[in-house]
Amino acid sequence: MYVICRDYVRYCIIHIGEERMGCSMYNILIAEDDKSISEAIEIYLKNQGYNVFKAGDGIEALERILLTEIHLAIVDIMMPKMNGTELIVKIREKYDFPVIILSAKSEELDKIMGLNIGADDYVTKPFQPMELMARINSQLRRYFRYSLTKKIGLNEKIFTVGGLELNDDKKTVNVDGEVIKMTPSEFKILRLLIKNPGRVYSTDEIYERIWNEKAVNTDTIMVHIRNIREKIEIDPKKPRYLKVVWGVGYKIEG
Template sequence: MNHTILIVEDEKGIRETLAIFLRNQGYSVIQAINGKDALEKVTKEVHLAIVDIMMPVMDGIEFTCKVREEFDFPIIFLSAKSEDIDKINGLNVGADDYVTKPFEVSVLLARVNSHIRRYEQIIRLKQTTSNSKKLVVRGLELNQDTKEVFVDGRQIQLTAKEYYILELLMSYPGKIFSSEEIYETVWKEDAISTQTIMVHIRKLREKIEVDPKNPDYIKVVYGIGYKIEREK
């Protein structure tokens, strides 16, 4: 599969340098100078976006909020800021990863390759519609073949990470998973910080719960972890 990367970066030097390295890796590249420009260029052919946070006209946060209304491809944020609050804000609006400037291009490319592999797996699974495998917990339904999720018959859009967290919890209703277990299962790497899990759980609740502050499905067991409730 020929993968297309969208680079959204107002600094021409960074944007064009990344484009050169990505093309050398075999990727097709679309360049945009800000979020507004990127929204006009984004299509279903985009497999991943590298997005700067601080940009004129429309910044990376606003762009991600808008693009997440329709698309679920991975988004890697770039920012000159290193404070934890910026990372949390980025994850809150739907980013999948975060790289702080200045960065090693080789490290960014490794993350791009990793996210593309996982996203490609999801695309392939969505194309398989036979022998459908479903997980059902009350009004919550997850199709493991098509990667579709429904709440009371209404389809909802999840990011890749949100989907895999929900799939893990729904596969074992009532079982409590610690934040570390969730991170290591979904990210497939050692858990260094589990704050990401808290952010993703909150976003999941906003999408599947009638009242996210009083959830019926995803419950927290304080000091231990999270679980999907079998019954109300």
């Protein structure tokens, strides 16, 4: 098992030449103030064909996003000038590209907060480089699949359960006439559930149906479900719409 460390740059040069993917059209931003980590990730990404941009703090990262079309950002939580959670908030004001959080085990609350405000996934330090690359590739597949679906006009329906309304064309959610702001991941999960009211989905099935790949870690699904409930329910502890079927999964009902 390999983890990011200060000797990792030498490891990358030796071992990853055959792993190119031909992804030169994709721009990835690394927002990380630890140069040894950002340089190691950069080597791995470039050897898979990605274009890489680096920033040592949140302000620099935001400036890069404004200047360059970014397709995915890797964001460290603890950064100077503007931390990772503040950066994610700024990103989600305008952009919907995937964001992967880097966090230390001691930053569990920061990791949850990052998911709450719009991050799509997280990786805990120290991490296996191949795990990070798998998550990056997975998030990009999801992002471009979702973008393509929007472009070809397949999402043009309104789904309503009681006072809960999801407009799949405008990508909006309303509860009793009030607009509810949701992250892209939360919207996709709610869309799956509301399109099939009363049907129970396990966390594995939610993961696989939305992202079309085998579920590996469903912890993020449970965090997103909790966030959705807090946004659409008057009393999340006594939900009207998003309900749990213990030992089975989740469903939407009026």
